[in-house]
Amino acid sequence: MAHIERNPVYQQLNNLLRSSLAEDYSRGDRFMTEREISEKYRVSRATANKALASLVSEGLIEFRRGIGTFVRRDVIDYDVRSLVSFTEKAKAAGKKPTTELVTFGEISASEVESAVSEKLQLPDDALLWEMERIRLADRVPVIYEHRYVVKSLCPRLTRAQACGSLYRAWTDLHGLHIAGADEVIRAVLLNTAEARHLQVPARSPGLEVTAVGNVDEQQPLWWERTLYRGDQYEFHTRLGPIQSATPARGVLRLSNEADIQARSASE
């Protein structure tokens, strides 16, 4: 690992280790030692330690003095894949994801709300993909999403791809590296149109998530406003700095028991 690259070695190493972690290890396993990493990747021990320390503060692994470093959680549980991709989230919950494409087209940045084009940091003449989709888990509609995607970053996006996992289209076909997303979560009532799409009664509770997704740490790739069925979806998050800093995870609720209904009906 010569340091000719543009990015610092410890960042590259970081990604390598995170991949290796996701593929070859699972919760509770003993990870590679600093000295092993140092030798395997031809890096100094200090650099190996720095990369490991980074994974520690992300909550992926933990140090145990005098013993080694150990995997703290199922990494797929944490990976951006499962944070951003509905397809992966559904699979992780043991459900079959499908997509119903409502609309799909092209639009100029000058035509969208200024809030959107500002968040995407685009000039007025930029082009966007616009789409509305309904995501279903085991045939049950869970998400109704309205999304704008910067066309210049994935010009070859097709209608067919929009019917499946955008995450895969971005990563596999366009070679994009999804870094993460900024989300704002609010509680809303679904209006009749939205409720119909999600096959629930009008004025049902839902989560509205407004998000901007980023490529390579800073470059905005998409903007979305997404409605989640309140009885099917919940967000998990961990507050606080050390040892954790685990981002919020949206998860499909495994149980279909209507405890929320029970609560609401208990009035």
Add this chain to the structure above:
Amino acid sequence: MAHIERNPVYQQLNNLLRSSLAEDYSRGDRFMTEREISEKYRVSRATANKALASLVSEGLIEFRRGIGTFVRRDVIDYDVRSLVSFTEKAKAAGKKPTTELVTFGEISASEVESAVSEKLQLPDDALLWEMERIRLADRVPVIYEHRYVVKSLCPRLTRAQACGSLYRAWTDLHGLHIAGADEVIRAVLLNTAEARHLQVPARSPGLEVTAVGNVDEQQPLWWERTLYRGDQYEFHTRLGPIQSATPARGVLRLSNEADIQARSASE
């Protein structure tokens, strides 16, 4: 900073730097250089770098090669204080926080739902504080919370303290170090009783947050089920690993404009 202490030096240094960061620096400032820290705290440069790298992966500061390290955000914006404490959140939003204590008492762990006592990892004979509170920002009710607190960790808690900031009572009076909390966020409809407490129409949308708070990284301190008024509160979060790993932040909405109402009414 001799290494006689029980905890690793870089962790102590980490806390020192985080404190210094919160007190003496603000967004955009240039932070201390590795060499300055190395000299000031009598630590090797490698250790200084490791501590800084930890702050970087928490999203507090960022490295700029050849220039220095810079503060990325208003630290209070990130600190556990403002993540966990409603009082601090309200102040940060420029609003005056007040509390209405509905109930306050003592209860045995054997009497509460098993879900609660399990999450708090308590034996059956342990004692808990139980309380219901309504939190207001500028006299507007925002939160209705039901909370259980492990009594052994804060035996001197009083009714008067429960009328104010529990966070302050814990940290200042009992010397506890709040490490963070695990939260689950869901969308619900408020039933009549809940809606009355929050002074909104029945069947208004709300966020239900079930959380377990921790002391010193692992020891559970409280369990809570909290209802947030949908029109007054939203959660911000950042997904993905590097450069960020910023936990979810619940924030009071500054604008009272009813854009959610507008959405829901547009059906």
Add this chain to the structure above:
DNA sequence: GTTGACACGGTGGCTTAGCCACCGTACATT
């Protein structure tokens, strides 16, 4: 046979010394 003291090897924690690529700036050159 069981127990316990102790040495050994491996791990992360930490230091020291030093070189490199990068950045801004101040100064000299054109």
Add this chain to the structure above:
DNA sequence: AATGTACGGTGGCTAAGCCACCGTGTCAAC
């Protein structure tokens, strides 16, 4: 005035080495 260049400071990284800690296995004592 515009351009180029040298310099000092910064984070990135390597190298070699010592320490405290941990588990384990050996071996002596009981």
